[in-house]
Amino acid sequence: GAGVSQSPSNKVTEKGKDVELRCDPISGHTALYWYRQSLGQGLEFLIYFQGNSAPDKSGLPSDRFSAERTGGSVSTLTIQRTQQEDSAVYLCASSLGLSGVGELFFGEGSRLTVL
Amino acid sequence: GDSVTQMEGPVTLSEEAFLTINCTYTATGYPSLFWYVQYPGEGLQLLLKATKADDKGSNKGFEATYRKETTSFHLEKGSVQVSDSAVYFCALSESGGSNYKLTFGKGTLLTVNP
Numbered sequence: 165g166a167g168v169s170q171s172p173s174n175k176v177t178e179k180g181k182d183v184e185l186r187c188d189p190i191s192g193h194t195a196l197y198w199y200r201q202s203l204g205q206g207l208e209f210l211i212y213f214q215g216n217s218a219p220d221k222s223g224l225p226s227d228r229f230s231a232e233r234t235g236g237s238v239s240t241l242t243i244q245r246t247q248q249e250d251s252a253v254y255l256c257a258s259s260l261g262l263s264g265v266g267e268l269f270f271g272e273g274s275r276l277t278v279l
Numbered sequence: 280g281d282s283v284t285q286m287e288g289p290v291t292l293s294e295e296a297f298l299t300i301n302c303t304y305t306a307t308g309y310p311s312l313f314w315y316v317q318y319p320g321e322g323l324q325l326l327l328k329a330t331k332a333d334d335k336g337s338n339k340g341f342e343a344t345y346r347k348e349t350t351s352f353h354l355e356k357g358s359v360q361v362s363d364s365a366v367y368f369c370a371l372s373e374s375g376g377s378n379y380k381l382t383f384g385k386g387t388l389l390t391v392n393p
Contacts, residue, residue, distance in 0.1 A: 195379060197380075197381075204385060205385060206368070206383045206384055206385035206386055207323075207368065207381075207383040207386075209380055209382070212380060214379065220379075220380070255322070255323070257323075261379075268323075268325070268381060269322075269324075270322035270323040270324065271322050272321060
């Protein structure tokens with residue numbers, strides 16, 4: 165596709181369950197980002213992948229959160245043992261890497277609701 | 280650490296009114312500054328940017344000037360339209376080694392009525 169694709173668009177889960185969120189970046193973009201958008205809190209950086217370099221995980225809020233990027237393309241964000249405070253919209257973005265710094269292309273997000 | 284503060288919304292205007300959304304930042308060095316817009320049901324998209332002091336970014340009738348002396352990057356439009364209704368985010372990217380990471384403000388919801 166032409167843009168960043170995320171799935172599922174909506175996910176409702178019960179507290180304590182694990183969830184996986186998927187991101188398919190724009191073809192040719194070497195950088196991939198995950199952000200979290202909570203009501204009234206703006207966008208919170210979670211993790212960044214650039215090519216084959218080690219990811220920057222400095223924004224992950226706890227060890228229940230993890231992400232991987234396979235083959236330099238698709239990424240999966242996994243939240244284990246979900247808590248109600250994990251409810252948010254999880255946004256994925258991609259870019260051309262450092263040459264396109266700041267020009268991120270975002271997907272529409274995955275809205276997670278933890279009951 | 281770096282931070283972005285933008286005026287809280289919601290902002291409600293009539294069509295053809297003048298728009299200002301204030302944004303100030305705190306950063307070390309010389310960050311690049313951005314405005315992103317999120318239309319209803321869509322992902323965020325870059326609206327405009329400025330990479331150095333006194334630069335003016337512009338797009339779709341919107342403008343913002345990078346003011347280092349006041350650490351501001353206020354968004355303006357002379358005559359808003361109903362189609363401008365969206366959430367607007369101010370953001371910065373750090374200068375130096377970790378300049379890939381964007382720091383966002385909390386967003387300002389703009390509603391333009393006919």
